[in-house]
Amino acid sequence: MKSISLDITKAAQFLSEGTVKAYEPAVKAAREALENGSCPGNDFLGWLHLPSEITPDFLKEIQDCAEVLRKNCEVVVVAGIGGSYLGARAVIEALSNSFAWLVNDDRKNPNILFAGNNIGEDYLAELSEYLKNKKFGVINISKSGTTTETALTFRLLKKQCEAQRGKEEAKKVIVAVTDACKGAARAAADKEGYKTFVIPDNVGGRFSVLTPVGLLPIACAGFDIEALVKGAADMEKSCGTDVPFEENPAAVYAAVRNGLYAKAGKKIEIMVNYQPKLHFISEWWKQLFGESEGKDNKGIFPASCDFTTDLHSMGQWIQEGERTIYETVISIEKTAKTMLFPEDEENLDGLNFLAGKRVDEVNKMAELGTRLAHVDGGVPNIRISVPELNEYYLGQLIYFFEVACGMSGLILGVNPFNQPGVEAYKKNMFALLDKPGYEADSKAIKERLAKEN
Numbered sequence: 242m243k244s245i246s247l248d249i250t251k252a253a254q255f256l257s258e259g260t261v262k263a264y265e266p267a268v269k270a271a272r273e274a275l276e277n278g279s280c281p282g283n284d285f286l287g288w289l290h291l292p293s294e295i296t297p298d299f300l301k302e303i304q305d306c307a308e309v310l311r312k313n314c315e316v317v318v319v320a321g322i323g324g325s326y327l328g329a330r331a332v333i334e335a336l337s338n339s340f341a342w343l344v345n346d347d348r349k350n351p352n353i354l355f356a357g358n359n360i361g362e363d364y365l366a367e368l369s370e371y372l373k374n375k376k377f378g379v380i381n382i383s384k385s386g387t388t389t390e391t392a393l394t395f396r397l398l399k400k401q402c403e404a405q406r407g408k409e410e411a412k413k414v415i416v417a418v419t420d421a422c423k424g425a426a427r428a429a430a431d432k433e434g435y436k437t438f439v440i441p442d443n444v445g446g447r448f449s450v451l452t453p454v455g456l457l458p459i460a461c462a463g464f465d466i467e468a469l470v471k472g473a474a475d476m477e478k479s480c481g482t483d484v485p486f487e488e489n490p491a492a493v494y495a496a497v498r499n500g501l502y503a504k505a506g507k508k509i510e511i512m513v514n515y516q517p518k519l520h521f522i523s524e525w526w527k528q529l530f531g532e533s534e535g536k537d538n539k540g541i542f543p544a545s546c547d548f549t550t551d552l553h554s555m556g557q558w559i560q561e562g563e564r565t566i567y568e569t570v571i572s573i574e575k576t577a578k579t580m581l582f583p584e585d586e587e588n589l590d591g592l593n594f595l596a597g598k599r600v601d602e603v604n605k606m607a608e609l610g611t612r613l614a615h616v617d618g619g620v621p622n623i624r625i626s627v628p629e630l631n632e633y634y635l636g637q638l639i640y641f642f643e644v645a646c647g648m649s650g651l652i653l654g655v656n657p658f659n660q661p662g663v664e665a666y667k668k669n670m671f672a673l674l675d676k677p678g679y680e681a682d683s684k685a686i687k688e689r690l691a692k693e694n
């Protein structure tokens with residue numbers, strides 16, 4: 242089996258010689274701290290050996306549950322936000338036909354929709370309208386079980402599902418993925434008798450895609466979760482404590498990004514793809530690195546672009562704007578389909594020089610040309626090469642980023658496994674909405690607003 246591979250040559254050239262290698266002791270210490278559980282946030286290390294610890298019986302339980310939903314639903318709505326949605330969406334979109342959702346014929350797989358990740362009234366009203374004549378089910382995903390966006394959406398979906406199917410039938414197609422004992426999602430699931438899966442205490446949301454949080458929706462969409470986990474388990478081996486620095490892709494990635502940040506003033510990492518299906522891989526990656534590293538007034542800002550699309554909007558900034566950025570490109574070596582450019586007698590568009598060539602050849606030349614241009618323009622370039630887009634390599638990619646993120650955050654000197662800053666907006670929102678228990682905050686925020694206006 243092949244493996245994803247990392248090329249940092251076009252990034253290391255922006256650092257003085259030996260800089261990446263000089264991170265070896267720090268990377269080694271970080272990797273060992275993860276292994277021994279001696280790092281900050283050590284109560285959230287359940288993801289580290291998760292791939293190799295997942296049993297076939299557990300995967301079967303997930304697949305069986307997915308089968309019930311697949312048989313009984315035309316649409317499955319996944320309610321979740323942040324780590325409780327991005328991983329599933331990233332994998333499902335990367336593996337799906339881009340236009341499957343438009344196809345009305347006898348579909349093999351239910352349509353997977355995502356909600357509970359915003360508070361858009363129009364979005365929810367339009368979703369409700371769409372679901373009106375559909376046989377739909379719901380996977381309610383929330384580690385805390387109390388996240389407002391998700392809880393609010395779930396209440397709406399539950400009521401609609403019960404109204405359309407009857408309470409007893411609805412129970413068969415509503416599944417909860419949440420904490421073992423606490424939270425509103427757990428309380429509702431226990432009371433109604435929904436099928437549930439537990440999110441382990443020691444796996445934080447953004448590291449949870451290889452738990453039922455990601456695996457159940459991915460299995461519902463018809464994808465091979467066994468292969469996904471196998472890919473992750475193989476990458477777990479490739480990034481183990483016993484692997485030499487240069488051969489451990491996650492160690493090298495963690496080292497080079499810290500080098501670019503600390504020694505070359507590169508404060509922004511742009512995750513780039515050349516396949517629109519990878520858009521949500523970048524979204525998932527942004528949460529993983531953003532919540533893990535952005536604290537104590539430190540951290541690389543994780544951004545993303547979809548190329549070549551965004552070369553026509555962001556390309557100018559990347560080529561000639563402030564030189565505080567570097568790019569990490571996910572490059573898919575082999576496409577799933579083949580499409581050749583046809584010859585045209587009139588050649589009005591002047592494109593006959595491409596006749597007989599694969600579309601992907603043009604894409605690859607765009608990629609190479611962009612890489613050269615951006616490097617010439619002062620943008621370091623890291624390249625992650627993925628043999629092809631399938632479950633196995635996505636599993637590798639996911640684990641590679643997770644373990645690299647853990648190491649990278651520790652090298653930066655932060656606790657990569659908490660997210661205290663996320664509470665600030667929630668506290669204000671609850672105070673403004675007069676949530677019981679927030680009386681003093683409500684009074685204070687209203688007085689402040691009155692003064693400011």
Ligand SMILES: O=P(O)(O)OC[C@H]1O[C@H](O)[C@H](O)[C@@H](O)[C@@H]1O
Nearest residue numbers: 323324325383384385388446663
């Ligand atoms: O799974 P939940 O508890 O609903 O949390 C969903 C998300 O929202 C929170 O505010 C956190 O910042 C995220 O790390 C988390 O993934």
